[in-house]
Amino acid sequence: MVENLNISATEDTPEVIMNGVKGFISFSGTSWAEDALSFYKPLIQWIKDYFENPQPKTDIEFSLSYFNTSSAKQIAKLITAINECKNKNQIFVKWYYEKEDHEMLKIGQKYSSILNLNFQFIETEPVVDKDDYQEGVYQIVK
């Protein structure tokens, strides 16, 4: 059994939850890491180790609001590693995208079209962080 792996979100890396007992893996937040290779390398290794002896059912969630192309490449690698496991029909991928974020939906579809996995696309309300300009809330400080 692989050890659980939890990584808190930073300004430029996502929150990662990898729970081998529950068969639950999730990525959420922003992935703008400058060195995406180093960030994703241990995660890809964890996936490979976990799928040596996986739970009967595994849920994987991607809920990213942003990622750069360096991360896109590493996520492609990560999903490919999942794709190479046995019992693929017991793996369920949920790809969350914020309402009207067609780009995020499109890249999810890109991953799913190339790989042979159960992909479910789920639309969510957009996440507004404190740095996002909002109509009405925005005021000039006097």
Place this chain on the structure above:
Amino acid sequence: MGSDNNIANKDFVIELMKSTQKEDLNYIYRGEFTQNLQQHILSLAEKNIDRDKISGKIKKRIFHIMVESIQNISRHGDAAEDSNEITDSMFSIQKENKWYYITTGNIIENGKVSDLKSKLDKINSLDSEELDKFYREVLGNGQLSSKGGAGLGLIEMVRKSGNKLSYQLEKVNDEISFFYLHSNINGTTLEQAPEQSPESVYSVNYMVKLHSFIMKNSILLIYSAVFDQDSLLSLISIMKNRMKETLNSKKKIISIMVEMLQNIIHHGNVNVSGIEGCQGIFYISLKDDKYCLTTINYIKKSKVDDLKAKLDHINSLNEQQREDFYNERLFDFRINSSKEAGLGLIEIRNKSRNPLEYEFIEGEGEYSLFKMTSCINR
């Protein structure tokens, strides 16, 4: 930098780049100053100053002056409800030869001009002892209006910099003028500044001209400095706050910005004239309902042809071909990072829905300048 003549576009770019060669900083923000924005604008400047090899005591003083300056904008800037070209305030910090220049600009009602002028002239006429005395007086006599209008902030700026304030007022119309306030501080000594020659430094006159240039070109922000992930994150926070767009169009612009800035970080570390780090320039403009993002960085002359071929190839592809090209590169794990794959460039091309505009500006020695612009319709 430093020429007092009219600033032409190409010269402007080259002048900016020259300034990065000397490990200098040229950072100008124009727009609103909400509390969030003030915080991010200052934080980016602070990250830069922190890197400089000057004493902590002087760093603190510089930071103090920046805070007073930026508060001055929000305190005295008679900001109109609708922001537009003229009423947008400005904050800027430049560094050249160990001198730091901090300039702010904001509109002021014409009726308040003479009062402000006499306040500034009085402060500038005092020597340091008189200034301390005056400071205590103002502090003691409780003349503080709700806007802190007694001029404490201005006195503080002189005390912290050790130098007099420069200012300029440009009449906009019968109601308002634009007020430029400029202070300078030496990074190595707290001694007084020599008489400034307007040709050799970022004088207030120069800033007035630069401001009119950036207004004419609808530039919202210029950042010419050493780039790293930290400054990238600050720049993004600033632009997220600054752009009044729907979340999704903002996301698109931010994503393009990340790719362009990381391009500088990945490729710009060329060590020109012995300076470590990735020197570059980023600026963003909003004109005719189009955001245009520009980056400029050094490139080895030997790599120019390859990059040019890559850019031309991406520009020559139609949407379907770009899609295929992207997918092929995304899943080709022999190319380990996106850096070699050119994924970033395709992403910029796809998200902007406009061809990549680029230019190589021949430089001296081993390096040329690579300028790339990506425009996104609102």
